[in-house]
Amino acid sequence: xxxxxxxxxxxxxxxxxxxxxxxxxxxxxxxxxxxxxxxxxxxxxxxxxxxxxxxxxxxxxxxxxxxxxxxxxxxxxxxxxxxxxxxxxxxxxxxxxxxxxxxxxxxxxxxxxxxxxxxxxxxxxxxxxxxxxxxxxxxxxxxxxxxxxxxxxxxxxxxxxxxxxxxxxxxxxxxxxxxxxxxxxxxxxxxxxxxxxxxxxxxxxxxxxxxxxxxxxxxxxxxxxxxxxxxxxxxxxxxxxxxxxxxxxxxxxx
Amino acid sequence: xxxxxxxxxxxxxxxxxxxxxxxxxxxxxxxxxxxxxxxxxxxxxxxxxxxxxxxxxxxxxxxxxxxxxxxxxxxxxxxxxxxxxxxxxxxxxxxxxxxxxxxxxxxxxxxxxxxxxxxxxxxxxxxxxxxxxxxxxxxxxxxxxxxxxxxxxxxxxxxxxxxxxxxxxxxxxxxxxxxxxxxxxxxxxxxxxxxxxxxxxxxxxxxxxxxxxxxxxxxxxxxxxxxxxxxxxxxxxxxxxxxxxxxxxxxxxxxxxxxxxxxxxxxxxxxxxxxxxxxxxxxxxxxxxxxxxxxxxxxxxxxxxxxxxxxxxxxxxxxxxxxxxxxxxxxxxxxxxxxxxxxxxxxxxxxxxxxxxxxxxxxxxxxxxxxxxxxxxxxxxxxxxxxxxxxxxxxxxxxxxxxxxxxxxxxxxxxxxxxxxxxxxxxxxxxxxxxxxxxxxxxxxxxxxxxxx
Numbered sequence: 105x106x107x108x109x110x111x112x113x114x115x116x117x118x119x120x121x122x123x124x125x126x127x128x129x130x131x132x133x134x135x136x137x138x139x140x141x142x143x144x145x146x147x148x149x150x151x152x153x154x155x156x157x158x159x160x161x162x163x164x165x166x167x168x169x170x171x172x173x174x175x176x177x178x179x180x181x182x183x184x185x186x187x188x189x190x191x192x193x194x195x196x197x198x199x200x201x202x203x204x205x206x207x208x209x210x211x212x213x214x215x216x217x218x219x220x221x222x223x224x225x226x227x228x229x230x231x232x233x234x235x236x237x238x239x240x241x242x243x244x245x246x247x248x249x250x251x252x253x254x255x256x257x258x259x260x261x262x263x264x265x266x267x268x269x270x271x272x273x274x275x276x277x278x279x280x281x282x283x284x285x286x287x288x289x290x291x292x293x294x295x296x297x298x299x300x301x302x303x304x305x306x307x308x309x310x311x312x313x314x315x316x317x318x319x320x321x322x323x324x325x326x327x328x329x330x331x332x333x334x335x336x337x338x339x340x341x342x343x344x345x346x347x348x349x350x351x352x353x354x355x356x357x358x
Numbered sequence: 359x360x361x362x363x364x365x366x367x368x369x370x371x372x373x374x375x376x377x378x379x380x381x382x383x384x385x386x387x388x389x390x391x392x393x394x395x396x397x398x399x400x401x402x403x404x405x406x407x408x409x410x411x412x413x414x415x416x417x418x419x420x421x422x423x424x425x426x427x428x429x430x431x432x433x434x435x436x437x438x439x440x441x442x443x444x445x446x447x448x449x450x451x452x453x454x455x456x457x458x459x460x461x462x463x464x465x466x467x468x469x470x471x472x473x474x475x476x477x478x479x480x481x482x483x484x485x486x487x488x489x490x491x492x493x494x495x496x497x498x499x500x501x502x503x504x505x506x507x508x509x510x511x512x513x514x515x516x517x518x519x520x521x522x523x524x525x526x527x528x529x530x531x532x533x534x535x536x537x538x539x540x541x542x543x544x545x546x547x548x549x550x551x552x553x554x555x556x557x558x559x560x561x562x563x564x565x566x567x568x569x570x571x572x573x574x575x576x577x578x579x580x581x582x583x584x585x586x587x588x589x590x591x592x593x594x595x596x597x598x599x600x601x602x603x604x605x606x607x608x609x610x611x612x613x614x615x616x617x618x619x620x621x622x623x624x625x626x627x628x629x630x631x632x633x634x635x636x637x638x639x640x641x642x643x644x645x646x647x648x649x650x651x652x653x654x655x656x657x658x659x660x661x662x663x664x665x666x667x668x669x670x671x672x673x674x675x676x677x678x679x680x681x682x683x684x685x686x687x688x689x690x691x692x693x694x695x696x697x698x699x700x701x702x703x704x705x706x707x708x709x710x711x712x713x714x715x716x717x718x719x720x721x722x723x724x725x726x727x728x729x730x731x732x733x734x735x736x737x738x739x740x741x742x743x744x745x746x747x748x749x750x751x752x753x754x755x756x757x758x759x760x761x762x763x764x765x766x767x768x769x770x771x772x773x774x775x776x777x778x779x780x781x782x783x784x785x786x787x788x789x790x791x792x793x794x795x796x797x798x799x800x801x802x803x804x805x806x807x808x809x810x811x
Contacts (some may be wrong), residue, residue, distance in 0.1 A: 152760050180762035192757040196775030196782075204810045206761035206773065213762070245775070262372065263762065 105130045105172075105301050106151075106270055111162035112138050112326075117233045120146045122326035123162070123268045128270070129296045134338060136305045138323035139345045140278055147323070148274040152186035153179050166270065180206075181213040183269030187259035187276050189305075193245035199245065202246045203228065203265055210266055214321055234294070236287045252279030260291045271295065272303045277311035289314030309341035324349050390523060391493030400504040404518030409510045420511070423695045423727045424637055424666040429581055429609050436633060437522050437551050441469035448544045448575050449474065460538040460569075461486070464795035466514065468522040468552040468582075478537060483530035488538070489555055490523040504558055508587050510639050510670075514610045517585040521555035526583075527568065531591070538567040538597075538786060545608060548578035556586040560594040562619075566614065566773035567597040567786055575723035582613040592646060599627045599789045603796075604633035606661070613639040619648025620675065625784045627784050628655040628667060629793050630801070632691030636665040643708070645679040655684040656780040656793075658800055659724075666695035673706035673736075682713040685780050688724035699731040702739050709739040713770055717747045718776050720764065769803040 110128040112119065126136050137216045138144050150157045151164065153176035163172040167270050171179060194202060208218045219227070232239055235257045247255050254277050263271050273292070277285055292302065298349045304315060312320075312334065320336040325346065329352040330336065340348070384465075391397040410577035413430040415419040444466045446454070452464045456476035463486075464474035470488035480486055509515045525541055541552055558568060574580060582604065590596055604610045610633045614623045641721055642651045657665045671680045686694040697713045698713050717726040730743040758768035777797050784790040794811070 154760075175765070176756060176759040176764050176767075177764050186760055187762075188757065192751075194757070194772065194775055195497050196756055196778030197771055201810055202758075202761075202771070202805070205763055205767065205807065206758075208810065209764065209767070211763045259790050264431055266761065 105167060107165040107237060109163045111147075111150065111159065112337070113146060113157050113159045113163060115146065115157055117158075119160070119324055120151065124323075124326070124328060126321065126328065128301045128303060130269075130301055131296075131317065133296065133302045133304065133317045134317065135317040135320045136323055137307070137309070137320060137340060138338060139303040140307065140324040142307060143326040144307075145274055145321050148186055148189075148272050148303075148305050151272055152176060176357055177209075179265075180268075181210055185263050185266055185271045186267030187256075187271070187273040189256040189274040189278070191247045191259055193248045195248050197246050198243055199246050203262065206262070207265055227265065228261075231261055234287075234293050235261055235264070236284070238263060253281065253284045256289060257284065260288050264291060264295065266314055267295075269299065270301050272304070272305065274305045276304070277306055277308065277309065286309065286314060309337045312337045322348055324352060362525055389437070389520065390490035394493065397493065397504065397746075401519045404504070404515045405520075407509070407516040408512055408519060411515075414512055416458070416613065420668065420697075423693075424635075424664065426611070426635070426637070427602040428635060429611070430518065432549070432551070432579075432581060434553050435516070435581070437523045437553050438467050438547075439522050440548050441466045441471065441496070442546060444474060444546055445575055451573065452544070452659065452692060455540060455542060455711065458540070459526040460540045460711070461535075462540045462542065463488070464526055464542045465523060465545065467539045467547060467550050468554050469545070470523050476562070480534065480535055483528075483533035484535050485526075485528040487526045488523055489521070489526050489532045489557065492526055503587070507654075508585060508613065508615045508793060510613055510615060510641055511611075513583050513637075514585050514613050516554060517553050517583050517613075520551075520553045521582075521585070522553050523556060524555040524557070526557045527559070527566065529560045529564035529566060532563045533561070533767065534564065535566040538569055538788065540569045541571065543570065543572045543582070543584070544635075544741065545578070545580040545605060546576065547573040547581060548576065548580070550578065552580060552582040552584075554582070554584040556584070557590040557597065558586070560588070560590045561635070562591040563593040564591070565595045568599075569786070569789060570600045571596070571603070572601070572610060573603050574608045576605055577708050578605060579607045579609070582612070584610075584611075586770075588614070588624065590618045590624055592619040593621045595623040596625070597785055598624070599626045599640070600626070600785060600786065601634055601789070602628070602630045602636060604636070606632065607634050608632070609634060610636045610742045611698040612637070616642040616651075618644050618646065618649045618651065620640055621648045622646065623650040625652040625785065626654065627780075627789070628653075629656040630655070630659075630667075631796060633665065634663060636663075637667070637668070639668045639670075641670040642672070642680075644673050644675055644680070645676050647675045649675065649678040651678065651680040651685075653680075653682040653698075654780055654783050656684045656777055656797075657684075657694055658777065658797060659686070659694060660689040660800075662691050664695075666697075667803065668695075668697045668699075670699040670701070671711070673700070673702045673709045673711065674694055676706055678706065679710045681710070683692045683780060683783060684715040685776065685795045686715070686717040686726060687719065687720065687777060688771075689720040691721075691723040691725075693724070694726045696726070696728045696745070698743070700733070700741065701744075702736045702741065706736045707738045707747055709736060709741065711739070711741045713743040716776075720773070721749060730759075764803075767803040767806065770803050770807060773801055774798060774804070774807060
């Protein structure tokens, strides 16, 4: 589904990704872990198409298409979804209007009719209930005055409504208490499907207790230094990132 | 450089003299109430005050950012004597409004049209007249209505001299006018000068809503000079909403001036969408304790539009609250001006005043001059203000686009959201919805957003 080859990118002429190779197949859940500053969020943003991240080398192919050539909205319509680390507040635009606009633009792209108001509301109510979200958040402006946990749940709600093929969750676990984390994890697990891939970007292993990944990658200084199964995450939890970085440095020296 | 500029301005002032050609002594003969000697005298002395001062120039602090010399170059300032037949478009528009649950009074070029209006039965204690009818029909029009007291700008003196018609709403103590009173001012024809004068006298404990809608059907170089004076007795409440949709070449200079007795509440919304050169002076005097005064406004400008809001709230009494929220959205080479003055006089202890003006510039050529002015002469007061000028936020745009919303719609959604802060403050549901739709109609893909609301 997603094939990243030698991806190099930076922000403001500062190189951050220094050659990422990543293969994600439909049905898989990948976790990308790494210390602060390793480039995890930049990778997520480059995949989602944020302006300001300059790609200097490499290719990204998504469902046989050149992802890097597509503007952000086209990627979203093709099924790419990024759950933001810092969801943006949109004053004056209700959550309901935002979601309806987004869903209808995706449905249009997919040749589906616009959802009528009643069906839309029903769809949202069900999903919000699953995520333990207060329905009143629908009439509030997008993320405005939401608590940290509400913002993160709102990201997962959007994912549930928009039903992407490739979902990238950037630090979705940060700022969540244990109950919210469980609800969010249930929401994400509920979206696991044979035709969908999920990429979890996270600093901590905590989330991976609830969403067990098929593959774990460790990112350090803009490169994937190690990949493995779910057990790699537990090892990181015990030993930290230092040993891996040292191992990688030694490998490179040799 | 400065010297030569002053010279050219002086040269312009010489050219402006054309308005002095109006034969003063002729005016009272065809304006409403010409048979009333006191009125003729009041009109003449008002015109005298106007002509002594002349049109304001940009050298005056209050007119620093707004150049009205174009108005002075008009061939004539005299109002039309006989209103034209309204166009079929105007008739249709008035007819549509007449279907709404409200009292509708239509004025064409400053003259009341009974034919286009639709007044429902009025509750006891409510008196509603056209100013011209009052002046023509009886002598019980208080002379103070034409005093100098409302001449905040020299244009009000001109209005005093040349006012043709308008509404006079009088509410006896305790009466409530449930349905809003909707005044539709249609500017029809080319190059017409229009002088509406509206008067609201709200007795103690009364409640009413008044809408002033200025609508230009044609691209004519019309000049509207309107004054609305509002007097609220103790505990009275008035919702006022002004919607400006003048034609694209129209000049519009207006004053809305309120006086509030104790415990009264005045809410003003000024929504400026159309017009080439617009100036609104909106003021309130808080004369009694415990008043509430709210001034909200939204200007949505494009092309070469110039819209200036000068507001002034005078806190004379204790424990009054004033709130002011103005926002502007500017495209093209549009120019917005906001000057918000709040004066807390020595006796106005426990004043609570807040003012803000936020502007969104959508093009490099658009320009805003914003100036909050707080003058505080009392202790124990709470006064805050804030003003910003900014552009659309890239992170917000990316957020919307990352959800599949195209860039054009994403921009429109953000602009709509920015305007919505003001729209949602409009307490009259009828106007809130109408203005929301008008704003969306101005935005690319706005129709689609409208359908999803």
